[in-house]
Amino acid sequence: MTLSADTRLLLGIAIGQAIGWGTLFAVFPLFGAPMEAELGWSRTEINAGLTLAILVSGLAAVPVGQHVDRHGGRRMLAWGGFLGAALLALWSVAESRALYWTLWAGMGLAQAAALWGPAMAVVVTAARDPNRTITGITFITGFTGTVFVPLGAALIAALGWRQALLALAALQLLPGLLALWLLPQPPPRLPGAARASASLRDAVRRPAFLGLAACFAAHAFIGVGLGAHAIPLLRERGLPEASVLLIVALHGPFQVAARFALFALGRRVTMRGVGRLATALTPVGMLVLALAPPHLAWLVFYALCWAVADGLMTIIRAAGTAEILGREGYGAITGALSVATVLPRTAAPVLIALIWESTGSYGPVPWLLVGLGCLAVAAFAAAARARQGRAR
Known part of the structure; x- marks a missing residue:
């Protein structure tokens, strides 16, 4: 059976991204305890390695985005x-902190080349829709944690952490091979491609870009902060451990359900409308977290x-950016938007921990997240209005 071009594109990106996020990011927390015990x-x-990778990325x-705009993302994704x-394999033999931190700086380059930004640039350029x-890609990648966290834990239990990394390194070869096999060759370079830097300079001055940057930065702080602290925050409410784990585990299925609904709606919705819904749901959820009694329902x-908000925002960061800011210079522009999220992503776990240490509880944290959620609502609305005004 011959696959259509869009199906090849969807499968190549989706499988590659699921494996890439699984091996280069999702399994990282599993290796902390065995590394502490042995080294x-x-x-x-140990966690400084991931922080360094986020900064470098x-x-x-x-x-990376400018290179993708000029030359296409197929080879970038493959080599990333x-x-x-290679870096996962090198991690498996790390004995010194210097080597460990150096390879994680390199991992930041691999993440920048192999993960979301270049992949979405390929889709925006090559897909018919x-x-x-x-x-469709995010529907598949929504299962990344569900697959790779238990897989990583099982590999560590069966093989030890060093051999587990070698197994993951072998698996991580697949995204590079899929990129070379399934993704299309980049189109011939157009004369306008030379203006990638000028397009970026023009874009970052636009109110729509600034609105998206503020929205994505606020969302990144909430997402990374909750990722690091949701379990102890919920435990502090006095919930049974089974309820805490259930609430956290529901995040993936709810995300996937939201993405499936969006896929079914197809062209009947705009990314601007989806973004307004997603940003509005964020402060609502945080307000419930701040005020709700400790009852499971x-x-x-x-x-x-x-x-639902988090699952839809993953799509907004890719498709919404193209709808609001256009496709010209997309790789560099989305790269610049990623830069705006670096500080919130790295600061969120530390700042929330400091709040807990200074107050003795997580009590103020949901209110901080409510405020950031409201900022995201206002910022995205401003970006959407700026796009609509430009369209008219």
Whole structure:
């Protein structure tokens, strides 16, 4: 059976992104405890590797995006995937902190080249219906944590952490191979491609870009902060452990359900409308988290609001950016938007921990997240209005 061009594109990107996010990001927390036990490093020293990767990835996002705008993303995704595999293998033999931190700086380059930004640039350029293709991709990638967290834990239990990394390194070769096999060759370079830097300079001055940057930065803080602290925050409410784990586990299925609904709606909705819904649900969910009594039903409602918002915002960051800011210079522009999220992503876990230490509880945290959610609502609305005004 011959696959259509859009199906090849969807499968190549979706499978590659699921594996890439799974091996280069999602499994990282699983390796902390065995590394502490064997190497005697502190948890801070181990987690500094991921923080370094986030910083390097953010700094590399714009040049990577500019390269994709000029030359296409097929080879970038392939070589990023292969670099990630090599670095996972190198991690498996790490004995010194210097080597460990150096390879994680390289991992930041691999993440910038192999993960979301270049992949979405390929989709926006090559797909006949980018919005629907991106939604289909996120439907598949929504299962990344569900698959790779238990897989990583099973590999560590069966093989030890070093051999588990070698197994993951072998798996990480697949995204590079899929990129070369399934993704289309980039179109011939157009004369306008030379204006990628000028397009970026023009874009960052636009109110729509500034609105999206503020929205995505606020959302990144909420997402990373909750990712690091949701379990202890819910435990502090006095919920049974089974309820805490259920609320956290519901995030993935609710995300996937929201993406499936969006896929079914197809062209009947705009990304601007979806973005308004997603940003509105965020402060609603955080307000429920702040005010709800410690009853499972209320906190499941919080999980629903936040997961739907988070699941849709993944699509908005890709398809909504193209709809609001256009496709010219898309790689560099989305890279610049990624830079705006670097500080919130790195600061959120530390700042929330400091709030907990200074107050003795997580009590103020949901209110901080409510405020950031409201900022995201206002910022996205401003970006959408600026786009509509420009369209007229």
